[in-house]
Amino acid sequence: MAKLPKPDELIKSIDWTPPEKDWMDDVPPEIKPGRFCYPAKKNILEEIGFPNPRDWSPLDDDWKLPPNFREIIIEGMKDRLSKYRSFKVFMDICVRCGACADKCHYFLGSGDPKNMPVLRAELIRSIYKGELTWQGKLFGKLAGARKLTEDIIKEWFYYYYQCSECRRCSVFCPYGIDTCEVTMMGRELLHLVGCNINWILEPVRNCFKIGNHIGIPPHTIKEILEYLCWDIEEVTGLKLEVPINKKGAEILFVTPSGDYFAEPGIYTMMGYILLFHYLDLDWTMSTYASEGGNFGLFTSHEAMAKINAKIYHEAERLKVKFIIGGECGHMWRVKHQYMDTATGPAPKNLETPKSPITGTVFEHAKSTKMIHVCEFTADLIAHGKLELDPSRNDNYVVTFHDSCNPSRGMGFFEEPRYILKHVCNNFYDMPENTIREKTFCCGSGSGLNTDEFMEMRMRGGLPRANAVQYVRDKHNVNMLACICAIDRAALPTLMNYWVPDVQVCGVHELLANALVLPHEKTGERPRTLNMRQEPLKPEEEENA
Amino acid sequence: MALKDLLTEKKGQIQKKWYHLILETYPPEAAAFFKKNRDQFENPVGAHLGEGVEGILSQLLGETDEDQVKHYIDRIVRIRAVQDFTPADAVRVFPLLKKAIREVLGEELEDLALLKEFLAFEEQIDEITLKAFEIYHSCRERLYHMKVEEWKSRMYMLLRKAGLLYDEREGSLPPQTNMMG
Numbered sequence: 149m150a151k152l153p154k155p156d157e158l159i160k161s162i163d164w165t166p167p168e169k170d171w172m173d174d175v176p177p178e179i180k181p182g183r184f185c186y187p188a189k190k191n192i193l194e195e196i197g198f199p200n201p202r203d204w205s206p207l208d209d210d211w212k213l214p215p216n217f218r219e220i221i222i223e224g225m226k227d228r229l230s231k232y233r234s235f236k237v238f239m240d241i242c243v244r245c246g247a248c249a250d251k252c253h254y255f256l257g258s259g260d261p262k263n264m265p266v267l268r269a270e271l272i273r274s275i276y277k278g279e280l281t282w283q284g285k286l287f288g289k290l291a292g293a294r295k296l297t298e299d300i301i302k303e304w305f306y307y308y309y310q311c312s313e314c315r316r317c318s319v320f321c322p323y324g325i326d327t328c329e330v331t332m333m334g335r336e337l338l339h340l341v342g343c344n345i346n347w348i349l350e351p352v353r354n355c356f357k358i359g360n361h362i363g364i365p366p367h368t369i370k371e372i373l374e375y376l377c378w379d380i381e382e383v384t385g386l387k388l389e390v391p392i393n394k395k396g397a398e399i400l401f402v403t404p405s406g407d408y409f410a411e412p413g414i415y416t417m418m419g420y421i422l423l424f425h426y427l428d429l430d431w432t433m434s435t436y437a438s439e440g441g442n443f444g445l446f447t448s449h450e451a452m453a454k455i456n457a458k459i460y461h462e463a464e465r466l467k468v469k470f471i472i473g474g475e476c477g478h479m480w481r482v483k484h485q486y487m488d489t490a491t492g493p494a495p496k497n498l499e500t501p502k503s504p505i506t507g508t509v510f511e512h513a514k515s516t517k518m519i520h521v522c523e524f525t526a527d528l529i530a531h532g533k534l535e536l537d538p539s540r541n542d543n544y545v546v547t548f549h550d551s552c553n554p555s556r557g558m559g560f561f562e563e564p565r566y567i568l569k570h571v572c573n574n575f576y577d578m579p580e581n582t583i584r585e586k587t588f589c590c591g592s593g594s595g596l597n598t599d600e601f602m603e604m605r606m607r608g609g610l611p612r613a614n615a616v617q618y619v620r621d622k623h624n625v626n627m628l629a630c631i632c633a634i635d636r637a638a639l640p641t642l643m644n645y646w647v648p649d650v651q652v653c654g655v656h657e658l659l660a661n662a663l664v665l666p667h668e669k670t671g672e673r674p675r676t677l678n679m680r681q682e683p684l685k686p687e688e689e690e691n692a
Numbered sequence: 693m694a695l696k697d698l699l700t701e702k703k704g705q706i707q708k709k710w711y712h713l714i715l716e717t718y719p720p721e722a723a724a725f726f727k728k729n730r731d732q733f734e735n736p737v738g739a740h741l742g743e744g745v746e747g748i749l750s751q752l753l754g755e756t757d758e759d760q761v762k763h764y765i766d767r768i769v770r771i772r773a774v775q776d777f778t779p780a781d782a783v784r785v786f787p788l789l790k791k792a793i794r795e796v797l798g799e800e801l802e803d804l805a806l807l808k809e810f811l812a813f814e815e816q817i818d819e820i821t822l823k824a825f826e827i828y829h830s831c832r833e834r835l836y837h838m839k840v841e842e843w844k845s846r847m848y849m850l851l852r853k854a855g856l857l858y859d860e861r862e863g864s865l866p867p868q869t870n871m872m873g
Binding site: 180183249250255256257258259260261264362364368371372375376406408409410411412414579581582599602603606607610611614615618637640641644645646 | 732740831834
């Protein structure tokens, strides 16, 4: 429990000077490059059937909103208040205690009061009060109420795209208000008048139309996976193939597309391929459900459900028994919290996941039929099914970043750490108030990992980088492991700015390094390179 | 009393004053938080600014190694380079030290001999400001560099497939004829 101040301390801490400007009068915000994401392209909105497609820029004075934007937003708000009990409760119960105020990484890094979760939620709450409650209509500003104007839409756009939906604030809220869901509602309302960002909606379009965020067609996916198999051959001497769209396979494997086209995600992908080969699993990937990520989650509940449904469709078409999902962050929030109700029930051919190697039945996934690759692997290690040589990762001193969604969204803390402790000899956690459920976001989550947003990302990522810097200085940590594709894309950049000598990897990359293959045991072809094709041992030792 | 002794004697006060002047460049709600929370992980901005302020002041008073001053300037400037400041406002924190010293010493500086010493000392602060500008510039440069690097990483396999990537293992860029993969 927090230490209570003594009365005299409390009095001393009260600043009686009123702020120069009330936050309510401080609209619209001054919008500057580096602090907003580019708006969604006209053709993208047209293709996915979203309202008000047009060419515009947040730097323009006229945002070309529909003339009746007020009615649209207020009706949209009423609709959501009636549909989602949580939204209604979150609008009504906040007592402004301020417990969340200093928990947001964007506030910690920027010092902008409107990045305090309480105030960010108040941006929408004040409109709810001013437009939809009698108290607000009667007492106006006194009751914390405002009227909806075009400037308020600008303010919403600016600040609801400065929240990475990480939910750290909700951990500290005594009422359990999930400010992330307030942001989700804010973004849904903004969609109604066509204020949204391209970095989220283009991947959504690509997922609908082609199957993955970047829009890689099936033959290119196949070719890229072949490249990765050649790299595995360089490292291990094994000639492997990735099964694609294989009907009747036991397991459908779905992973974020960043794992097979972006660096350093590809090394994690090589890790999965090598592990599944080692186990002789009957698995397949799909070119239709070729994306584990779901930017629909950052868009609207309909878009999220539509993208997620592809995984079940493909599981049904390929007649697999269950689904394994790769190392991804927000994908797991969808699977854990929404998949069952948004796209369930699962197709009839799916069974409760049961590890073909250990026989473990994953009862918790009885309904969704989908398990996390880390729980699958941790179970293998616990049953002694993997021969591991952790000394192969001796070049690395590793720490683990709990990605927001697996940690706070599904309570997934131990499995990745369990794997890491078995595959490397040097593992150190970051300080307690920066990991597990209190973990700090990478600063780029919820579809904000775009380059035009770089300054905000660096501010928001400071608390995370600061904790990494601490373990780097204390334990010489040089590798930051994580289980999220957005992290693998965003953290290298974050490290580059704040802690340049720390690299980023996935958990299964380190596992693949440590995995002792049968032919390596016989000494036939000892492993000398890691998945990045760098020498396993420091060079001076090799030359000695 | 020589200026340095006086500054050493009043170091605590100057440090506090300077830190408060820096905090005044932030919105009042944020400044109150940066000041209040002493946890280095829960309040990294406050912690970095505090560490920088103390380190630079100690260095100016000759208490620490001169080489370390860059590290302390970096602690402050790296943060301000990505916050809501113009370049001038980002590095203005260093001239604020002059203001802090003047405010703390006040009457003592009316002594002409001491004032002369102070003017010389100010040059040292100017030097720090210039170093800060250098670091600020390198931070901003790095931001742009990172944008490019990020695009390359993001498209890594596609660029590799198209033969457009410099690959250390290959040794050089492939000939133009290979551009189409």
